[in-house]
Amino acid sequence: MGIDLLPTLLRGAGITIQLTLASAALALVVALIAGLGRLSPWKPIRILAGTYVEVFRGTSVLVQLFWFYFALPLFGIRLDAFAAGVLALGLNVGAYGAETVRGSILSVPRGQIEAGIALNFSAAQRMRRIVLPQAFVMMLPPFGNNLIELLKATALVSLITIPEMTFEGYSLQMTTGRTNEIFLWLLLLYFAVAYPLTLGVRAIERRVSAFLRA
Amino acid sequence: MFDWITFTWDMEFALEILPQLLRAAWITLQATVVGFAIAVVVGLVLALARRGPRIVSWPVTFLIEFIRSTPLLVQLYVLYFILPLYGVSLSAFVTGVIGLGLHYGAYLSEVYRAGIEHVDKGQWEAAIALNFDRRRTWTNIVLPQALPPMLPMFGNYFIVMFKETPLLSAITVVELLQTAKIIGSRTFNYVEPYTLVGLIFLALSYPAALVVNRLEARFARQRQ
Numbered sequence: 001m002g003i004d005l006l007p008t009l010l011r012g013a014g015i016t017i018q019l020t021l022a023s024a025a026l027a028l029v030v031a032l033i034a035g036l037g038r039l040s041p042w043k044p045i046r047i048l049a050g051t052y053v054e055v056f057r058g059t060s061v062l063v064q065l066f067w068f069y070f071a072l073p074l075f076g077i078r079l080d081a082f083a084a085g086v087l088a089l090g091l092n093v094g095a096y097g098a099e100t101v102r103g104s105i106l107s108v109p110r111g112q113i114e115a116g117i118a119l120n121f122s123a124a125q126r127m128r129r130i131v132l133p134q135a136f137v138m139m140l141p142p143f144g145n146n147l148i149e150l151l152k153a154t155a156l157v158s159l160i161t162i163p164e165m166t167f168e169g170y171s172l173q174m175t176t177g178r179t180n181e182i183f184l185w186l187l188l189l190y191f192a193v194a195y196p197l198t199l200g201v202r203a204i205e206r207r208v209s210a211f212l213r214a
Numbered sequence: 215m216f217d218w219i220t221f222t223w224d225m226e227f228a229l230e231i232l233p234q235l236l237r238a239a240w241i242t243l244q245a246t247v248v249g250f251a252i253a254v255v256v257g258l259v260l261a262l263a264r265r266g267p268r269i270v271s272w273p274v275t276f277l278i279e280f281i282r283s284t285p286l287l288v289q290l291y292v293l294y295f296i297l298p299l300y301g302v303s304l305s306a307f308v309t310g311v312i313g314l315g316l317h318y319g320a321y322l323s324e325v326y327r328a329g330i331e332h333v334d335k336g337q338w339e340a341a342i343a344l345n346f347d348r349r350r351t352w353t354n355i356v357l358p359q360a361l362p363p364m365l366p367m368f369g370n371y372f373i374v375m376f377k378e379t380p381l382l383s384a385i386t387v388v389e390l391l392q393t394a395k396i397i398g399s400r401t402f403n404y405v406e407p408y409t410l411v412g413l414i415f416l417a418l419s420y421p422a423a424l425v426v427n428r429l430e431a432r433f434a435r436q437r438q
Contacts, residue, residue, distance in 0.1 A: 058416040058423070062380040063391060067412060070404040148283075155285035159384055166288055173291075179299060183292045187284045194283035 002181035005172060009185055012168030013193075019085060019154045019164060024147055026090025027097050034094065035101025036127075049098065056095035062156050064088045069160045085157035093150050100142040104135035137208055144201030148194050155190075165189060228406045231397050235407070238393035239414050245311055245389060246376045252315025253375070254368075257322025264327065281320035287381055289313050294385040310382035318375050325367045329360040363433050369426035373419050380411075390414065 037049030056064065065088040072079060079087065108131045116126035158167035169186040173179055263274040281289070290313040297304065304312070333356050341351040383392035394407035 054420060055412075055416060058420045059412045060377040060380045060391070060415055062378075062383075063408065063412050063415060066391065066395070067408045070398060071408045074403075074405045152283075152285040155287040156381070158287070166285065166291075169288070170291065173295060179295045183288065183296060186288050187280075187292065190284040190288065191280055195279060198279070198283060 002178060002185060005176075005178070005182055005185060008168050008172060009165055009182075009189060012163060012165035013189055015162065015164040016151070016154050016166075017193075019082070019089070019157060019162070020147070020151045022086045023089035023093065023150055023154070026086060027093035027146070027150065028143075030091060030094030031097025031101050034098035035105070038098065038102050039105060052091075053095045053098050056092050057099075061088065061092045061153055062159070064092055065156060065160055081157070081160050081162045084160060085154075085162050089150060089153055089157070093146050093153070096149075097143065097146055100139050100146070101135070104138040105131055107138060108134045137211060141201055141205040141208055144197070144204060148197050148201065151194055151197070152190065224403065224406060227401070227403060228410060231407060232410065234397065235390065235393055235410055235414060238388065238390045239418070241307075241387070242376070242379045242389045243418075245307065245314065245379050245382060245387070246372070249311045249314030249379075250318065250372050250375055252312065253318035253322050253371070256315055256319025257326055260319060260323035261326035261330065264323065265330075278320045278323055281317060286313065286317045286378060287384060289317055290381060290385050306382070306386045310379075310385055310387050314375060314378065314382075318371055321371055322368070325364050325371070326360070328367075329364040330356060332363060333359050366426055366430040366433060369422070369429060373422050373426065376419060376422075377415060 034049045034052055037045050038053065040046050040049070065085065068079060068088045069081060069084040072084070112130055112134065113126060116130045121130065154164055155166040158164055158170060161167070163171075165186065169182050173182050176182070260274055260278055264271050264278070266274075290310060293309050293313050294306065297309065337355055337359065338351070341355045346355065379389055380391035382389050383395065386392070388396070390411050394411045397407045398404040
């Protein structure tokens with residue numbers, strides 16, 4: 001059924017995966033910076049990071065996407081569709097990730113930090129060598145879930161004309177009218193990528209909770 | 215290159231389009247409320263079906279995983295383009311609301327599942343000891359204890375769904391984002407409409423998130 005549609009859809013799938021990876025990289029960096037920023041001893045940095053997180057979590061990712069693509073050029077900043085897509089998706093997921101980073105850092109037992117102080121570690125050393133390695137383990141499952149959400153969110157950038165998988169499917173539907181086959185393939189292809197990720201995240205979750213119990 | 219310096223926020227224009235955007239926000243809210251009502255029912259049905267015999271639970275589990283693993287936008291396209299081929303022609307708004315309801319129903323079924331599993335085993339045994347039938351066990355014992363702790367999660371998903379409603383613009387529902395798009399293409403001013411849409415979402419979802427946080431804190435205290 002409709003094997004001839006696959007090459008076009010798979011070309012789109014390549015772009016979907018590129019978008020996912022590029023946005024995930026941006027989100028990871030932003031999440032670490034903003035998550036640490038929210039725990040900063042300096043109030044202006046806390047406020048800045050907090051505002052970023054609340055604005056990007058409080059509005060729709062689609063609205064952010066449109067804003068970056070349509071409104072930003074009027075400030076003289078012109079982004080191509082791919083850059084606007086990566087920026088909007090990365091900053092959106094980064095805001096959710098920042099909360100994960102903050103939560104994980106706060107959940108490291110107080111005794112660990114006290115032990116660091118007792119051993120005369122500096123604040124930076126304590127963060128880098130004691131707190132972050134332990135917090136990082138706890139961040140993994142939520143980060144995995146964010147990655148799956150991100151993969152699904154890349155479908156939205158079809159609306160700003162990036163030819164990823166959903167866009168290719170939609171155009172094929174318009175030109176060939178073979179609605180049933182196209183959308184079935186589209187659903188199956190997303191499922192084929194997302195579901196193994198879900199299983200992977202669950203496996204990591206089990207290992208992390210076993211690690212935390214130990 | 216420095217044309218951003220000449221850019222100014224046109225307050226008069228912003229105020230002029232605000233009433234139109236607020237009317238569209240009302241459509242967005244309606245879609246959220248109706249969609250969520252569907253999701254609450256669908257979620258419960260899926261959660262209960264998942265506890266049934268394997269012949270029911272297995273396909274239902276697959277359905278939940280499938281819905282959760284594919285993008286809502288594609289699901290909306292499927293409903294919007296495929297239903298009419300089978301003689302079901304619904305308005306874009308109804309199609310969109312059903313799509314939201316099914317998608318978030320799959321997510322809420324997981325919340326129900328966690329809530330039901332959270333009810334102590336002794337409660338079930340007590341129901342058997344008191345000779346309650348299945349229906350009364352559920353309505354009088356299990357659900358009243360399972361539901362309240364779920365409320366914060368329900369609140370979270372309500373807010374998430376509210377923020378997903380702009381997707382309905384892709385299937386021609388004239389909600390908030392679509393209205394901004396129409397204003398933008400008519401006046402060639404995109405900054406004010408899209409910025410206002412962002413602010414309206416923020417103004418509605420941020421206070422709602424604070425309420426949910428307070429609910430969460432209350433249930434966390436009760437558990438201690």
